[in-house]
Amino acid sequence: MRIYVILLTFLMLVSAFVAPGRAEITAIKAGKILTISGEPITDGVILIEDGKITEIGTGIDIPEGAAVVDADKKVVMPGIVDASAPAPVRGDLNEQSNEITPTLRISDALDPQSKALKRIVQTGVTTLFVSPGRQNIIGGLGVVVKPTGKVPQHMVIKDEAALTIVMDMDPTQGNRIPRGQPPVNFYFRRPGTRMAIIWMLRKSFFDAQQQTDSEQIEDPNLAILSSVLKDEIPIHVNARRAIAIRATLKVADEYGLKLIFQECTEGYKVAEQLAERKIPVVLGPFYYYPGSMGQYREGRKVNWNNAGILAEAGVKVALSSGGQPGAIDILTAATFAVRHGMDSDEALKAITIIPAEILGVADRVGSLEKGKDADIVILSGDPLNVTTRVEKVILNGKTVYQ
């Protein structure tokens, strides 16, 4: 063993000295490769150069001087894509001074040193979608990031990835009606009801529609909304209860909006309508803190068979950790979804390629293919087994967790 280690070190040293200008090649020898895009490969090899996958398959010669990652008895899968991840952000996620804040870019608040980021990597996630908080009707622009890089600009792989809209009663939380006292701060304001939430959403899109044809839109808020109306930016709607989902569908039909639903705990009640409109769904979180009161509990109930029912109805389903670090991670969520009726292939796709497609980054991540980013997770066994653990995470060809 010692001789082997010494030899390996020597080999690496030699390769470093012999070819200093050449990009380093990493080879992963894997017992089983779950490519997601195609059939699983047994005893295959993945070659990585310059952060990209250059070669994948069986019977590939490992070039001399390549760093070899030995995963002979391990399962290799693409890095997990979390379409609703815990936000690696310092400070408030919500700009509480207004309900309609489309221009807000959450990429401005990213913290590359966040501890949440480290925990996310440990669960095998290599691409995540960070959205603004869930207390504004139109919260702002989300961003797709990879958990690596020294400054936020290096983390981002797609900025302005989606506009976040919240359709449950959450935006009314904290809003008060001034009774017997002067309205001193901005907490005294609309909306206080579901009617008002939907009215405000409808009004902002109406305002944007009025200006869509004009050459230059002065108001930056309306400029963003009008590019949403032109289908340039997708919409992520955070809705749990069926009533909120139906209401959103109504507004979406009026303005021809392209939607993606998040959370959707009562999605199974409207599965057919979602399938008919070809609206993808991001499910999660699968755990809610107990003991909250009244309106806060609204729709916060985990329905495990939700994923299976939606998938069967023909809805594109993605699973996510739902922004709750440590509660239920994304692999466990997939495992439980399979236990409650989801097809296991579907479940694996639901944490890799489907969220990548939903976020519009499927050309770079989501499966193990030639030319895609070398985001690889090495597991101790079958991913859909609760005893399996994440052994190694490779991000852009570099090991980030071991």
Add this chain to the structure above:
Amino acid sequence: MKKRRFLSFLVILSISFCLTSFGNEPQVIAIRAGKIWTVTNGVITDGIILVKDGKIQSVGENVDVSEGAKVLDMSGKNVMPGMIDAHCHIGLSLDIFSEMNETVAAVAAEMLILDAFNPYSDDVNKALRCGVTTIMLAPGNRNPVGGLPAILKLDINKANDWVLVRAAGVEFSVMNEALMFDREPTSRAGLMELIREELDKAKEDKDDGFNPTRDILKRVVVANKTAYIWARNVDEIASAMAIVDEYELKAVLVAAEQGDEIADMIAERNLPVIYPPLLLSSRDKDLKRAGRIAGNGVKLAFSSLAPKTDLCDLRTSAVLAAKYGLDKETALKCLTINAAEILGVADRLGSISEGKDADLVILNGEPLQLTSGIEMVMINGNIVYQRQEE
């Protein structure tokens, strides 16, 4: 009895007249010193500094001392230029945080911090005791756009021109401290959006009547005045750099404690850094940061951020930074010429060389020794502090 009293009164009056008439003549002061730390021109041993009209006339080993010059014998003592505190909030009232942050509105660009300054407060004397002769009086970090900082000399009793710059650049903050729960912005993303919005409006250069906020921000966006941006952590510094890149600002990072993590990127953009105070109680990890920032070629200056910490910490910061990896020569520069260059007053301050203001600090030991105490402080050739013997 009465007559004698009147006579003595007359005598005193005439003597005092004589004294004042003597004082009006330009007097040459020669300071004989054991070691002169000129900062820009090395160390001169057993040299003489000639001061005339509040300016340094000449400095060197062989300087002719004309007759009639007042000689200050400081042989065996060390002389260094007056220290410059690149960021502090002294001389404000007791409730310091409400005094330096106009938190009712997020954008308080037109606020002059000088209006809140009390030149007769104890803080000023304390600063002089610590060898600080020039300060940048700055607004706080709780507003995205905080106001206009001022550069002051602390010789408030004698000279009229103690205000060097009334409104120097504009103060910004991208820190978490700028977020409030009951005022816009409440989130970091909202904060950045707000700053962008304001700068965009200033850049547009639309004539919309009297608008002081717009006019002030134009100074930064159009007239290339310095923007002082508060940013402590890596993400905050990255946000600041994003704004700097977008609007091509001439900027200075304030309190950029974790700048060492991305020091190469800061150096790339030529952003100077005003470093927060290092304390004896700071962790080793943090004490090493200043040296690493300067090692990457970033121009560094120290600040005390007083009264959050003591003004004495300005020299302590340099000593500690020098102990934990900062080059000794650079550490001394950080206290003097670097700060002067960052604040844009290097033509008058920051080193002991001909033609500069005679702001001098005389110590009984080397400047970068914790044990050496300050004996005398001069501003414009006037003695403003002298240590009393017990």
